[in-house]
Structures are given as structure tokens and as C-alpha cells.
Amino acid sequence: MDETEVSNHNWKEYLNWLKTKYVSYPQTYIDALPDTLVWREELAFNEPMVETYFRHPSYDDYPVVGVNWLQAGEYCKWRSNRVNEMILIEKGILNPSPEQKDSETFDSKAYLAGQYEGNVRKNIKDQSTGEERKVKFEDGIMLPDYRLPTEAEWEYAALALQGNQASSNDELITDRRIYPWDGSTARYQKHNKNQGRILANFKRGRGDYMGMAGNLNDKASRPGPCNQFLPNDFGLYNMAGNVNEWTADVYRPMTGMDLADSDGHDLDPYRGNQFFQLELDEEGKPVEKDSLGHLKYRPQTDEEVADRENYKKANLKNYKDGDNEEFIKYGYGDYTLISDKARVIKGGSWSDRLFWLSPGARRFKDEDKSDRSLGFRCAMIRVGGSEGNEDSGGNEFDEGGRKIKRRYK
Numbered sequence: 001m002d003e004t005e006v007s008n009h010n011w012k013e014y015l016n017w018l019k020t021k022y023v024s025y026p027q028t029y030i031d032a033l034p035d036t037l038v039w040r041e042e043l044a045f046n047e048p049m050v051e052t053y054f055r056h057p058s059y060d061d062y063p064v065v066g067v068n069w070l071q072a073g074e075y076c077k078w079r080s081n082r083v084n085e086m087i088l089i090e091k092g093i094l095n096p097s098p099e100q101k102d103s104e105t106f107d108s109k110a111y112l113a114g115q116y117e118g119n120v121r122k123n124i125k126d127q128s129t130g131e132e133r134k135v136k137f138e139d140g141i142m143l144p145d146y147r148l149p150t151e152a153e154w155e156y157a158a159l160a161l162q163g164n165q166a167s168s169n170d171e172l173i174t175d176r177r178i179y180p181w182d183g184s185t186a187r188y189q190k191h192n193k194n195q196g197r198i199l200a201n202f203k204r205g206r207g208d209y210m211g212m213a214g215n216l217n218d219k220a221s222r223p224g225p226c227n228q229f230l231p232n233d234f235g236l237y238n239m240a241g242n243v244n245e246w247t248a249d250v251y252r253p254m255t256g257m258d259l260a261d262s263d264g265h266d267l268d269p270y271r272g273n274q275f276f277q278l279e280l281d282e283e284g285k286p287v288e289k290d291s292l293g294h295l296k297y298r299p300q301t302d303e304e305v306a307d308r309e310n311y312k313k314a315n316l317k318n319y320k321d322g323d324n325e326e327f328i329k330y331g332y333g334d335y336t337l338i339s340d341k342a343r344v345i346k347g348g349s350w351s352d353r354l355f356w357l358s359p360g361a362r363r364f365k366d367e368d369k370s371d372r373s374l375g376f377r378c379a380m381i382r383v384g385g386s387e388g389n390e391d392s393g394g395n396e397f398d399e400g401g402r403k404i405k406r407r408y409k
Contacts, residue, residue: 163233
């Protein structure tokens, strides 16, 4: 999980890449622009924020807002490609290619499928044949994809209950938590110089967004810097307050955990599965990548998965959601505002009361909508063991499973 929300600075890097690389497809840049008009309101003077919040460097380290769920997902894909490309460059496999454009930009999956060559410096040596070859995912060099965290992952990360573990040698959690910190208030309670200080950026009461003149409590009437407050016990900043955050899940009143006891989905519960199939040619190879350099995928059909035992439908957004199976939609517009586009948001924000800062609190927003109090952070699946990169002997390993040799401890 990212330590902080994705910042304005991060998003500007993304926009600059889109603008300079997809020169034949300027719409990709336009589609990625955050909606700065989210700051406007009928009875508030927010026009300065429309002009400055995203553009002015004073806000570079503040969370990007005005970004919808779909845009956040595209950013995750872009980040995955840029990180894997940099790994290959740092490993001496590829040379930097600042001249790459349009369909010849690096894409992780296109590279692994043999549809991106790049500026090769030196491919790796195949241990079985002794010849050079391109990197495979099985080599453990390239990383899995960045993505939005699921609701369950986000909530677990926000609570960070390891901070209430009696000791590292047992499984006893001494206390539960209402917020990502101990206690029932949003003020620092330990007897030191921080005692009494506000622990998150939120709305304390009507019109009270940051305290009083001369004694500002959270020092931010709107979003604050991404790392302004103390991190939780997982080292994550602003898992309560500052901005709400997108999660991957489709929203329903009942979460995946609510159904876990009957269905056995109590590990990594998630609502929103829609399965896709890589498009293959007659020889079983991926068809030619698209004009932006990505491999092509299509949604699976129910007929294709009908003979499977583990799942029978290709689109499971509505799976056991309490709606009548005969309905084509979730009654949207008839008796509910919930649709298959509704996505779970978590965390509370600078404009919310303390109630919404509890990791268990949940709301929703349509995936194609954005808000001035809503941002996101990225997550990535951990491959291999569930603990750190050190074995029992204290040896540390890199992402490829190779022992890291350090001169000094």
C-alpha cells in the first residue's frame, strides 16, 4: 500500500508523459485531466482553488482531487508500466528510450508477449540454453501491477492493529480501534509535546475546519500535505481524514465479508469481479497490440465459463446483492441510487465530521464522478511469503528472490 495519497505532483508527471508520448492521440491527455471545477459551489467563494489547487507548485505535495475512479485505474496501469520499464533500465537490460511514441511506448504485458522490443542494452542469459533472451515474468525481475486497493485491504491497512499487539511473539491484540489510532478521540493523548494535538485533517464542527486564528489545530481548511500527520502503525499517512479514497469494490449495502460465512469468501473479500480474456489469434498468440501499445482484452461471456466449477458467471458485480435476479439492473433510478457504477469510498476527508474517519465507515460515488474531497492511493499484491524479505538467518532478498549483499548492516 502506498504510504500516502497520490499527489498533484505525481499526477502532473503522469499528464506530462501522456502529452509527450501519445502525440498522435491528444485525447488521452485530455481524458486524464482532473476536474478542477469540483471546487465550485453555489454559495461559496472557491474560485481561487479552481485556479491554483492543481496548478500552483505550492500544492504539489497535496493529494490530487477531481479524479474519478476510471482515471485512477488508468493511472495505476501507467505507473505499473513506468516502474517496470525503470527496473529493466536499472538492471542494464534496456536503455532509456525518451523518443518512444504512441504504440511503441513500453507496456509491461506487451513486452512480456514479445510485442515490444525497445532499445536493448543486454538481454539476460538463459540458464538452460546459454543464449540471451528477453526477460520473462517468471524471472522475478518485473513487478505485479499497481491497482486500487479493495475495500477489505484498505480497511485492514487503515486499522493497523499490529500496533496493539501485546508482543511480537504472540497473537494477542490488546485493544480494538475506532480510528487508525488508539483511543476514542482525534487528539494525541500521550504525555509529551504532542499531547492534545489533532491527529487528522477533518471538520470538527459547523464552520470549524482548522480551529481558530492563532491556534490552528489541523492547519488545513481544505486538503493538507500528503504526509502532514503522524503515520499509523503500518507507516501509512492520512488513512483517516484529508481526502476520502477510492477503493476497487462495487458498492452494495452488504459487503463481501457480510456474505463470507455462508459462501466461504472470508479471504480477500471483494465485490466487482468481471473477468476478461486476452484476445488471441488462430495460433493462440496475443493479437497485435492497440495504437497505444497495450494488449487487447475482451470480457468473458457466461457461455465460456459455464463448465467451470469455481465460477459460473463472467460478470459478478451483482452476485448475491439481494436484488431480484430477473432485474437487468439494480433498480437504479427507481428505488435506489446504487448502480453497478457505484464504487466504495473510505477514510473521511477535510470536509467530513469525525464519524466518517472510522475505517469501517463506507460510502459510494459513481465511478465516472469526482469530488474535491476524494483522492486515492495505489496498492500491489505481495508475491510469495506473507512476511518480510528476510529469512530466519537475517538474509534480505530482492524482488527476484536473490540475496542482497550489503557491505554494512
